[in-house]
Amino acid sequence: xxxxxxxxxxxxxxxxxxxxxxxxxxxxxxxxxxxxxxxxxxxxxxxxxxxxxxxxxxxxxxxxxxxxxxxxxxxxxxxxxxxxxxxxxxxxxxxxxxxxxxxxxxxxxxxxxxxxxxxxxxxxxxxxxxxxxxxxxxxxxxxxxxxxxxxxxxxxxxxxxxxxxxxxxxxxxxxxxxxxxxxxxxxxxxx
Amino acid sequence: xxxxxxxxxxxxxxxxxxxxxxxxxxxxxxxxxxxxxxxxxxxxxxxxxxxxxxxxxxxxxxxxxxxxxxxxxxxxxxxxxxxxxxxxxxxxxxxxxxxxxxxxxxxxxxxxxxxxxxxxxxxxxxxxxxxxxxxxxxxxxxxxxxxxxxxxxxxxxxxxxxxxxxxxxxxxxxxxxxxxxxxxxxxxxxxxxxxxxxxxxxxxxxxxxxxxxxxxxxxxxxxxxxxxxxxxxxxxxxxxxxxxxxx
Numbered sequence: 001x002x003x004x005x006x007x008x009x010x011x012x013x014x015x016x017x018x019x020x021x022x023x024x025x026x027x028x029x030x031x032x033x034x035x036x037x038x039x040x041x042x043x044x045x046x047x048x049x050x051x052x053x054x055x056x057x058x059x060x061x062x063x064x065x066x067x068x069x070x071x072x073x074x075x076x077x078x079x080x081x082x083x084x085x086x087x088x089x090x091x092x093x094x095x096x097x098x099x100x101x102x103x104x105x106x107x108x109x110x111x112x113x114x115x116x117x118x119x120x121x122x123x124x125x126x127x128x129x130x131x132x133x134x135x136x137x138x139x140x141x142x143x144x145x146x147x148x149x150x151x152x153x154x155x156x157x158x159x160x161x162x163x164x165x166x167x168x169x170x171x172x173x174x175x176x177x178x179x180x181x182x183x184x185x186x187x188x189x190x191x
Numbered sequence: 192x193x194x195x196x197x198x199x200x201x202x203x204x205x206x207x208x209x210x211x212x213x214x215x216x217x218x219x220x221x222x223x224x225x226x227x228x229x230x231x232x233x234x235x236x237x238x239x240x241x242x243x244x245x246x247x248x249x250x251x252x253x254x255x256x257x258x259x260x261x262x263x264x265x266x267x268x269x270x271x272x273x274x275x276x277x278x279x280x281x282x283x284x285x286x287x288x289x290x291x292x293x294x295x296x297x298x299x300x301x302x303x304x305x306x307x308x309x310x311x312x313x314x315x316x317x318x319x320x321x322x323x324x325x326x327x328x329x330x331x332x333x334x335x336x337x338x339x340x341x342x343x344x345x346x347x348x349x350x351x352x353x354x355x356x357x358x359x360x361x362x363x364x365x366x367x368x369x370x371x372x373x374x375x376x377x378x379x380x381x382x383x384x385x386x387x388x389x390x391x392x393x394x395x396x397x398x399x400x401x402x403x404x405x406x407x408x409x410x411x412x413x414x415x416x417x418x419x420x421x422x423x424x425x426x427x428x429x430x431x432x433x434x435x436x437x438x
Contacts (some may be wrong), residue, residue, distance in 0.1 A: 020257060027253050032245045045252060052260045120242040127241070139368040141206040142238060143245055148208045167202030181240065182233050 004068040011059050019059070023052055026069065030076050033146070036139040037080040039128060045147055047083065051076045064073075073146055074154040081132065126176040134169035137162055196221070197227050205234050 004025070010018035010173075013179055027048055034047035056073055068100065127135055140146045152159045197220035203209045221228040226418045334396075374380035383393050 023257055023260065024253065027256060028248050031248045035245055039247040041246060045256065048248075049256050049259050049263075052256070053263050055265045056260065119240045123237055141208065142241060143243060148203075148345075163203045163208060164199070165205060165327075166208065167199050170202045170205055170237060171198070171230075173237050174230065174233045177233075177237065182236070 005064045007147060008059060008062060008064040008066075008068065012064075018158055022055070022068070026072055027052075029069070029145075030072050032143065033073055033076050033140070034080055036143045036145055037077065037136060038084065039124065043080075043083065047076055047079050050079055070150060070153065073150065077136065077140075077154045081136065084132070122180060123173070123177065128171050129176070130169055134165050134172065137165040138169040138173070141166060194224060194227050197221065197224070198230065201227075201231050201234055204231070205238050 004022070007018045007022050009027075011022070030051050031044050031048050034040065034044035034051075036046065038044050051072060055072065058071075062068075127138055130138065136155070137151055140151050141148070146154065148159055148162050152162045155162070174182065197217055200209055200213050200217050204214060209217065217231070221231050372378045375382065381393055382390055384390055
């Protein structure tokens with residue numbers, strides 16, 4: 001099976017089928033990254049299309065030895081960030097109304113809320129309300145989409161900064177989910 | 192070990208992004224600090240409880256993505272037509288319509304001018320003399336071809352001893368036919384059907400036609416279909432229709 005380097009060279013020689021193969025190879029990974037950040041299937045598919053259109057434009061000037069996966073993830077990540085910034089009211093699986101209700105008077109009845117909503121969806125909704133960089137770092141690491149150094153490269157920051165975002169993200173999530181998933185009172189050692 | 196140091200490492204620790212030394216620090220501290228232990232447990236629970244499955248693209252979706260990208264890429268690679276080329280068909284159509292309109296207007300104006308010319312042209316006074324120099328008619332006609340007719344008549348007419356041009360009966364016939372046709376178009380003549388079934392063209396005159404033989408005649412009906420029209424003196428022989436007295 002030809003790798004990226006071979007396919008890029010073949011494309012640059014004029015074989016358009018090589019681009020088709022590149023799309024087949026990377027579409028799923030790019031989609032996973034886009035879905036992780038956008039959390040919306042249609043938006044993720046749109047992002048994949050946009051990324052490959054940009055790749056087609058960039059391929060003639062690209063060196064075959066370049067890390068194509070890193071390039072794709074970086075472009076996809078930037079596209080998703082831009083898109084979310086432009087559409088601040090991006091559709092989420094949990095609406096703002098649901099989120100307000102979760103943080104409202106029912107917070108002292110976590111079992112009831114948990115019964116009504118799937119825990120995973122609640123956490124995902126909380127993730128969607130995180131600050132941008134914390135959310136991206138959390139999602140990318142949770143779904144194992146990018147390594148910490150790749151995230152640092154894509155976000156143009158240091159590895160230490162990415163780790164700091166990880167810590168803040170998990171701390172904020174814990175606070176958000178207090179009374180919803182985690183009890184408000186200090187938990188005794190669960191040994 | 193202060194808690195803040197351990198807390199700063201808890202995030203990476205949850206995702207396995209700490210070094211061995213950093214992981215040891217976190218474990219050691221959380222064994223001693225119940226608050227930090229609780230914190231770490233809840234952070235770990237978040238990652239555990241949150242679904243980590245990602246939906247996959249179906250074959251159909253991959254095909255659609257490929258189709259869309261290829262379409263977008265081929266659109267971009269097409270040489271862009273210049274504005275002039277893109278608008279050329281529209282310009283051609285507009286020019287064609289403008290020319291058609293102008294031609295139509297020109298035809299209409301020509302027709303209108305001809306009509307006006309036929310109405311407004313100076314009416315020639317034609318005096319026809321017979322051999323006895325008798326004035327037989329004073330007709331005002333609007334046909335522009337009459338002077339030519341007169342010239343032809345002069346050319347083809349007999350000249351008597353006194354030098355007076357006497358038109359032939361054919362000339363009269365042509366002249367009257369043209370004149371009555373134009374008068375008919377102006378509403379000065381009308382076609383009527385006689386008793387015998389023949390069509391008569393009746394010239395409507397406001398003033399009596401001053402015929403030499405019958406002065407004061409009100410109406411005269413001329414039969415243009417007569418092949419032989421007599422010379423002016425014989426206009427008396429032309430059938431005249433006297434208006435029927437109303438009962």
